Amino acid sequence: MAKILIVDDSLTSRQLLITPLSKSNYELFEANNGKEALEIALTQYPDLVITDIMMPTMDGYELAKRLRSNRLFDNTNIIFYTIAALQQEAEALGEACQIFKVLIKPVSPKALIRIVEEALEGYVMKTLSGQRVKDHLLVLGDRLAEKTSELDTVTKRLAEILSITYSLATERNPQQILEKFCQTGHQVIGSEFAILKLSDENTKNFYTSGLGDSNSKLIRNKLDLGICNILFKNRIAYRQHNPNGTPESWNFPIGFPSIFSLLSVKISSPTTSYGYLSFANKISTNSFSDSDEQIAITLAAQLAIAYENALRYEQLEQKNTELSNSNNRLQTIVDNSPLGIYICKACEPYETTFVSPNTLEMLGYEPKEFLEDPEFWKKKVHPEDLPNILVGF
Template sequence: MSRILIVDDNEQNLYMLEVLLSANGFQVLSAPNGAEALSMARNSPPDLIISDILMPVMDGYAFCRECKKSDRLKNIPFIFYTATFTEEDDRKLALSLGADCFLLKPTEPEELMRIVRSLLAATESGVHGGAPGEEEEDGHFREYSEALFRKLQKKMVDLEKTNHELEHEIRERKNAEKELQQLNHALEERVAERTALLAATNEQLREEVTRSKQAQEEIALLNDVLLKRTASLEMLNRELEAFSSAVTHDLRAPLRSITGYTAIVREECGEAVGEAVLEYLRRIERNTSRMNELIDALRGLSQASSATIHPNMVDLSDIASEIATALHEGNPERQVTFAIADGVAAEADRPLIRSALENLLNNAWKYTRRKETARIEFGIIENDQRVYFVKDNGAGFDMRYVSKLFTPFQRLHHQEEFEGTGVGLATVQRIVHRHGGNIWAEGKVEEGATFYFTLGRAVPDWQSEAAIGTVSH
């Protein structure tokens, strides 16, 4: 009984192939990625291999190359079976690596079984030729490397277009939120106006009853408009959240593809191409890494806008101390003094407020790295309301551009000076606004910056009225 190894990270695909092959009298082995499949094949070589291409740990291309390098495995018939890599360049690359067949999902079961039996019969008769020779690979080297590079460029253009579309959706959502706030303000003014009229003298009561009825009709009309606007905004929010989730998920697959192709070109072609091409590959890798950071930042911004709030009494001093400790442990050679006020607490959603403090303290840590004596403070100011603050003596900023601080993707420093995505402070602002508070900043170039924020929920009376003492880290 012939033994067939199938390799696919999709459990449904594995199951369907196992059922089909078993029903046709074959013994079936399976693996979720190329690395596990390679280990199984080396321990006990199968009679034929059917493999997907896009898989974690080790993709199908890399798995095929490793098989064809092995004297023990190189003559085993190898079938690529894919639904992701469907272009002619993909087929040519697969066959140049030594694959015997390149099939697209789904293939009719009868056709698939015909190909499997044909390859097994050819192997038994000694017709199968094994891995391609070095002269054949050298002949196709330039053609395939150039095709791969064009494919990578196309993927980068597609990613940039998707990013622009996402930025447009974010602006549309911001405009919708502003429109709803204006509508709420207009409604409040109308209600206040009609309420004042109802407080008129008894001589005007009959007239005021009529006016009150008109006011109620207007309020009902405004409420109806408000409900429709609210429903529209909620639908837009759900669509934007679904879009953001889909985009952040779907963007990762082409990024993995770009990274995989880049690794293939560097491994297969690294010694043959010039330093200029290698530099292009390094630039592609840096840009895909940057794109991954942007995806994570956008996902955090979306979660800050849509996560359900569960307010509880939270010790902000403890959270700030934990973050400071983590920063020191991650970069122990830096000399930074943290001054964290004791007993600072607030009624807030713990995961969201922790995210806000992490962004603010990470910013302070980043922008003080050029200071020999860096200092970062967290505390509270007691005036008419409680104002929390994070202060540092780092790079600071020009107050002329303060309005750009909380706008997504707006940065006041070059990427070469200080790394970042430009989304962190926008995420903090969303979190503060969702707690009914406000956030603002003050700074001066090379003299540091201070970020102030309020929270809508008051701290109970049993909390201390002012910050007493500090803890140094």
């Protein structure tokens, strides 16, 4: 319903406008001066203002200027309603403040209704446009909510990925890395369960998460590596949707839980392919997305590097243990040997690196004397023998 504000200091003049307009579907307001009209306008936001020009307190021209200076009334039309003697002045003032029309007193009801309808022609369009704006805002609101939800999901995923990355970086046990990753990986991707299998004969390198012990045992020694073979043929990811959910479609054994969607990625470093990681049954939707696939590929690459580094660390630890054991055996031999053992570098200045403890008993010198002074042993060799010894070195 369009709103019309009628402004005139004469009650009779206002009634001459209100009476015919009240028979139409308008919401009418009235004021006896510009100041009162402005107060009403700021609360009711009329679609049309019909105002006299000559009024006390605030005249019609000042009211029109105030309305035009406020962006809230950009779509409000203004009609000057004045006597014929002031028509020329009214039109000049109206042009200055962009009024719709100058209406001369008195006006017939028929002419009044026609002019008001012309002034309000834009009201229907504005109402429809406003509804479209509302609808558009609702759509935008829904989209914003979706984007906000997506952003929350991405933020949560990033936090989980960072947590996994930190866990991979601090773990040194290869089997622990595989097990932890399988447990947390399917939570990041949002799947019902996950299977991690390395392409070797070691059944220990097989992990599941979300399956339960019985289903894990069902496939531990029977899992077909068809998926792994698919991935190893120049592919790093395999993503499919299976509407009927039969696990046999992917060579899983009969009796295995239904699999409606599957996302498998290769676990490989730049130098070695180790196996594959599969996520089954995307939660809350029918299939895995492109985003899921990219995240899975990234995580699998991080896993491969972390696993490879852990293997190297394990090998290094093994070598260090072997070296330590070898040193311990050597020390035992030296400590119990009746011979004096002396080791030095085979280049100038032939620095001493080891002297057996029995040197003191055999030669009368403390081992530390040889170790602290590189020239010490030369000083104890007869000058005539030293050149031959150096040649021997």
